[in-house]
Amino acid sequence: MKRIGILTSGGDAPGMNAAIRAVTRKAIFEGMEVYGINYGYAGLVAGDIRRLDISDVGDKIQRGGTFLYSARYPEFATEEGQLKGIEQLKKFGIEGLVVIGGDGSYHGALALTKHGFPAIGLPGTIDNDIPGTDFTIGFDTATNTVLEAVDRIRDTATSHVRTFIIEVMGRDAGDIALWAGVAGGADDIIIPEHNFDMKVVAGKIQEGRDRGKKHCLIILAEGVMGGNEFAEKLREYGNYHARVTVLGHVVRGGSPTARDRVLASKFGWRAVELLKEGKGGLCIGILDNKIVAADIVDTLENKKHRPDLELYRLNNEISL
Numbered sequence: 001m002k003r004i005g006i007l008t009s010g011g012d013a014p015g016m017n018a019a020i021r022a023v024t025r026k027a028i029f030e031g032m033e034v035y036g037i038n039y040g041y042a043g044l045v046a047g048d049i050r051r052l053d054i055s056d057v058g059d060k061i062q063r064g065g066t067f068l069y070s071a072r073y074p075e076f077a078t079e080e081g082q083l084k085g086i087e088q089l090k091k092f093g094i095e096g097l098v099v100i101g102g103d104g105s106y107h108g109a110l111a112l113t114k115h116g117f118p119a120i121g122l123p124g125t126i127d128n129d130i131p132g133t134d135f136t137i138g139f140d141t142a143t144n145t146v147l148e149a150v151d152r153i154r155d156t157a158t159s160h161v162r163t164f165i166i167e168v169m170g171r172d173a174g175d176i177a178l179w180a181g182v183a184g185g186a187d188d189i190i191i192p193e194h195n196f197d198m199k200v201v202a203g204k205i206q207e208g209r210d211r212g213k214k215h216c217l218i219i220l221a222e223g224v225m226g227g228n229e230f231a232e233k234l235r236e237y238g239n240y241h242a243r244v245t246v247l248g249h250v251v252r253g254g255s256p257t258a259r260d261r262v263l264a265s266k267f268g269w270r271a272v273e274l275l276k277e278g279k280g281g282l283c284i285g286i287l288d289n290k291i292v293a294a295d296i297v298d299t300l301e302n303k304k305h306r307p308d309l310e311l312y313r314l315n316n317e318i319s320l
């Protein structure tokens, strides 16, 4: 394979730039040419494509977001969109594609693979909800950003003896809430993958109060419900001086952590190794600390992401 393309798609995630850099530099090292596609699949269909050189990816590793921009483009779910995309790839002489993104982006890569075009998926989303990998690019940074906010909120919660409900992103997954909750010493973590009983939540807050505990921090994954709705329901059980903080998109920005930069670099490097061998139809991941490549069709159709529910049990037993 002599010429490859790269795009980022779906919600951006810190570390995407580090992955683009790794793919570009490794490909050039291997004597290949790299074409960057702007705005994900939307740019692919529109032919918004340009050659990337070594210096195009310089001074990017530390930057959040994606310098290739991103977009949500549901039209790529149609065969018409996919064939237009392949037409553009062929027009530019691109023989293989690296797609960095989340679930929707992987489905695009799967569609290209089914049409016989070699595509490789790299998991890039703060949500950590991609099958075939323990961690995604951006998850560590997002979790640390939430953690910083949690630590700050704890100060004011203590001063005012308040309960805080901190709503965090994650779409239908509770990973960010779980990890930031354990790291931040949350009193409760509410995630979609585990049911909860508001009466028990309220009872726990009351127990803490009775012991003289000043703050109470509840980390709520957005996939369960909104923070304000949660606070309303909690009020039915008592007045815990609840305040709600919705962290929202703040969590998607910022300079990637070392862990995300290294992960992104490893994923990107491996993707090019595989394309160089003419392999496609794969998705890269990290399982038990090893970089792996699995069949993208099998992964998307038969594997499911599960958060580390041991963290949930652990938190219940140590956050008294």
Ligand code: F6P
Binding pocket: 011, 072, 102, 125, 126, 127, 169, 170, 171, 222, 252
């Ligand atoms: O998938 C990443 C994510 O940030 C989710 O956590 C969130 O639910 C969603 O994207 C928000 O999407 P948008 O930026 O399109 O509003």
